[in-house]
Amino acid sequence: MNLWKKSTILMAVLAMFAVSCDNDDEWEDMIPETDDDPTMVQLENYIFRPGVMPATDENVQQLRVPEGFTVSKFAENLGNPRILVVSSTGNIYVSDRMAxxxxxxQDTDGDGTADNDQVVANIEEAHGLAIHNGRMYIAAIREMYRADMNMDGTLGQPQLLADTLPDAGQHPNRTMSFGPDGQMYLSIGSTCNACDEPNPLHATIVQANDDATDMQIYAEGLRNTIGFGWHPETGEMWGVDHGIDWLGDDEQKEEVNQIIEGNHYGxxxxxxxxxxxPKLHPPGDTSYQEFLQLTTLPEQLYTAHSAPMQMAFYTGNQFPAEYQNDAFVAMRGSWNRSTPVGYKVVRLRFDNAGQPVGFDDFLTGFLINNGRHHFARLVGVAVHTDGSLLVSDDTNGVIYRVAHQ
Structure with a gap:
């Protein structure tokens, strides 16, 4: 089991100085505006992967939620459950990319535990899910499918809509949703940690018709925005983007961005x-300062390396009124950090004007033994028709249910 393995990354081209990331003024002074001058930055990095423990009753019982809430297992033994969506009739669908x-x-008796579990589609690398106009949409790495939804919740034969999405690389986890305009939106992550992508579709969110035709880049410069959605009142689109690795314990922070058509996020x-x-210079003769002027900066930041996954705005009728129109985000958890962070679900609070104002812990306790072990890396979040929140863990194959009494 990997515990502490310290690595130091040195990025240098003939330089006289080394600087610490802790001093922003020095940091900016040492970044040249062109490649004519040398760049040298010394960064201290860590790999720390907490060990995996089972989701025993004892471990589940020590999970923490705000007062008045309860958490329990909704389903288990599910393999590697990832993205969650819920139909208007209360059927829960979950993808398993590995399988x-x-x-x-289905929870047919309403006791808060699934009592029916069946495979309804077999698609290699299936990950992103969305329901639109009574049909299920499924995104794999390079393909997009659509299937009719039968009265009993099962799916008809999936129809291939497109097979021209770019290759995966480091981020194969396509996610999709349909906006208030009825258009399809698909997140395509970068192939790498930080590089100048040769395919313009990488590190973007694209927009398309509901049959996947007329696909266009909607927003770019987004490393891996798995979780995104639209504020229920303003209709504005928001996403939570993964920061760059190997910049240090506290760099790069995860970003909350308002996703606006045509914008570049850096x-x-x-x-x-x-x-x-410091590793990459903007292309051509463009300086860092010039590229900064073209960049839309984040509205909120969150602890680096937390790894934000699916996001869901709360519009149910079970939680207290102050939760309405806030968003829940699954934080999968760090590996490129000396002290583990993430491994939780957080609440992203929005004010009455529909603007994000901060984060609160919501479901925690998956890190145990002083952070040396975990029993869940969380991926999916979805609001059930009964108003509870469902959360998937692809480590131990569990879906958790958070309810308010």
Missing amino acids: GVVRML WPFIYDEGKYN
Whole structure:
């Protein structure tokens, strides 16, 4: 089991100085505006992967939620459950990319535990799910499918809509949703940690018709925005983007971005509140400062390396009123950090004007033994028709249910 393995990364081209990331003024002074001058930055990095423990009753019982809430297992023994969606009739669908399946779960007696589990689609690398106009949409790495939904919740034969999405690389986890305009939106992550992508579709969110035709880049410079959605009242689109690895314990922070058509969000050259990535220089004669002027900066930041996954706005009728129109985000958890972070679900609070104002812990306790072990890396979040929140863990194959009494 890997515990502490320290690595030091040195990125240098004939330089006289080394600087610490802790001093922003020095950091910016040492980043040249062109490649004519040398760049040298010394970064201290860590690999720390907490060991895996089973989701025993004892471990589940020590999970923490706010007062008045309860957490329990909704379903288990599910393999590697990832993205969650819920139909208007209360059927829960979950993808398993490793197994190449989509499962349907049902709680037929309403006791808060699934009592029916069946595979309803077999698609290699199936990951992103969305329901639109009574049909299920499924995104794999390079393909997109659509299937009719039968009265009993099962799916008809999936129809291939497109097979021209770009190759995966480091981020194969396509996610999709349909906006208030009825258009399809698909997140396509970068192939790498930080590089100048040769395919313009990588590190973007694209927009298409509901049959996947007329696909266009909607927003770019987004390293891996798995979780995104639209504020229920304003209709504005928001996403939570994965930061760059190997910049240190506290760099790059995860970003909350308002996703606006035509905007560029900086990756891989600009990050956080306008910092420069010392590893890569903008293309051509463009300076860092010029690229910064073209970049839309984040509205909120969250702890680096937390790994935000699916996001869901709360519009149910079970939680207290103050939760309405806030978003829940699954934080999968760090590996490129000396002290583990993430391994939780957080609440992203929005004000009455529909703007994000901060994060609160919501479901925690998956890190145990002083952070040396975990029993869940969380991926999916979805609001059930009964108003509870469902959360998937692809480590131990569990879906958790958070309810309010």
